[in-house]
Amino acid sequence: MEMPDSPPLPVDVTIGAGALRGTQTDGISRFLGIPYAAAPVGERRFRAPAAPTAWSGVRDASEFGATAPQSPYGGPIGQLLSCPVIDGDDILTANVWSPADAAASPVVLWIHGGALERGAAAEPTYDGTAFARDGVVFVSVNYRLGVEGFSVLEGAPLNLGLLDVARALEWVHAEIGAFGGDPARITLMGESAGGALVAALLARPTSRALVAGAIIQSGPLEATSPQKARRASDAIARRLGIPPTRDAFAARATADLLQARSQIAAGSSPLRGAPGFALAVDAETLPTSPEVALADLDLPILIGTNTDEYRLWLTPDALAEISPAKAWLARRALRTPERAARAVRTALPDASAGEVLGQLLTERLLRAPATRIARARKAPTYLYEFAWESPVRGLRAAHALELGFVFDTLNTDQAVKLAGHDAPADLARDMHRAWVSFIATGDPGWPAFDAERMTQIWDAAPRVAPQRRAAVVDALG
Structure with missing residues (x-):
């Protein structure tokens, strides 16, 4: 734009x-x-x-x-x-x-x-x-x-x-x-x-x-429950030696609270990190x-995900370091069904152990819940998958990559960092128009999700197709 x-x-x-x-x-x-x-x-x-x-x-x-x-x-x-x-x-x-x-x-x-x-x-x-x-x-x-x-x-x-x-x-x-x-x-x-x-x-x-x-x-x-959601603030309280109360936190400068949080999060990773806010x-x-x-x-609800969400958090080097044994342990810790892992390997036969794990994280955290919502709702629900692959740092279709397209702001510094200098302007035009159409009319221009699981695929050649990797979603319940 x-x-x-x-x-x-x-x-x-x-x-x-x-x-x-x-x-x-x-x-x-x-x-x-x-x-x-x-x-x-x-x-x-x-x-x-x-x-x-x-x-x-x-x-x-x-x-x-x-x-x-x-x-x-x-x-x-x-x-x-x-x-x-x-x-x-x-x-x-x-x-x-x-x-x-x-x-x-x-x-x-x-x-x-x-x-x-x-x-x-x-x-x-x-x-x-x-x-x-x-x-x-x-x-x-x-x-x-x-x-x-x-x-x-x-x-x-x-x-x-x-x-x-x-x-x-x-x-x-x-x-x-x-x-x-x-x-x-x-x-x-x-x-x-x-x-x-x-x-x-x-x-x-x-x-x-x-x-x-x-x-x-x-x-x-x-x-989540308050008991789980409090883990991040409890960790800050322990770090500062104060009780997890409004009075104790309000008595500390915001900068002190932020510093404590940063110290707790230092050295953490997407797979083993400090508890996040929830x-x-x-x-x-x-x-x-x-x-x-x-x-x-x-x-009406328009809801969707990006194909490779996990690649914003896991670099190619980090993915390469995940061995089959580490991936299996991570799946066990996350209580991810092995049938879901098998479904990913079937859908992506050339994927490494780290890529299979990353895709499972994407599907489990974001795509499967969105699909469950689309299946359960009687009101119109429009599902999309953003699949265009960035040439930057092996991001592919990573988390947040779609933002410059939706806003038609591919020329901004952050959009260029994520999508490169030659991201397709016509794809941005089409996505932005669909979002505007939904805001104005409640219909983005493709069929609502139903038993045929039709999904808008945003790629170099946008298309409507049955939901991809449906077996993975089904394996996750």
Whole structure:
């Protein structure tokens, strides 16, 4: 996507908290860094999000708000993924791109990924220009991450980052009309941890009532028990010699908590690592696991995965080091049925032991749950598989590779790092159009999943075909 060259012009809008001045370029208005909740600092740390404070005068909305505190990606993955760093306390902000002539237009709320502890809406790959160009009011948000957003602490609500995005959804529903959006036509959209948060919002009755559709890209669908979800914050508490309570964590600087987390995670690997942050089933904030809730929802869902998700986390060298014996032990530890491993070997006869294990991880964590949802639902469910292979570092169709295609932002630095300089622009055009179609109409343009298991395959030559590697999915239940 070519970015506009025309100089931006000021444009004003008024919402509940006050007046905003954004910018308008080539028929697209952009309002950035709008508080949807109060800054979660001081007494508001480890508390549910509070309403933002109203302002007087006109608030500048030409720059992104602060990014949530986080540690950068390390190791080989850090060479591919990065995150903008914007200092400040006002991290609970929204960004809006809208057609200048928008009126009751469809709306999409984008929730970024990053394993619940990294990422930011300001990442250039997530620029909403192409969606606004094509008639969609696009909104992206930041939310609390990692120790500040997903710790399990005595005296603090669970799933604070989820409560943030739930509050952001309520803000969109209340305010989007001022930007030309239709509050009755809000589609949720997220990738990886963002996809998990989309699914979690759908599992919350109050949030679900505000949504017309959902897009889940490579998102885990399971929430765990508080006992399992607390492992990451318990490890931080032990490292710092403090109790796992709201008061003890709030008494420590965020930087100290992040440093402790980084020290715990140092030297870990995708197969044997420090416990990660997780969504927890909780009567107040997440009453049921999303995988259960999604089956009964009467709204359209677009859901899918990438063929080789695991290759973002496991380099070719790391895969080569996984012997058949190590792979067998890992499968035993993960309680993966051997029939599933046999099905992968049948589908991919030339795969190494490490590749078989990686593919099993992809299928077990992401693809099998997405398929179970598609099978169980009566409402339209559209399944896709992103299969185009990147020439970069043996990534093939790795996790997150589809983002530059969906946003039609293949020219951004991160998209180039993942897909190279010659990624097919026509594939990006087609994928982006399908996403816009789903947001606008609830139909991306291919058949809904049914007994024939028809799936949209996004490759150099896109096609609709029966689900690939179906025997693997079936072996995983």
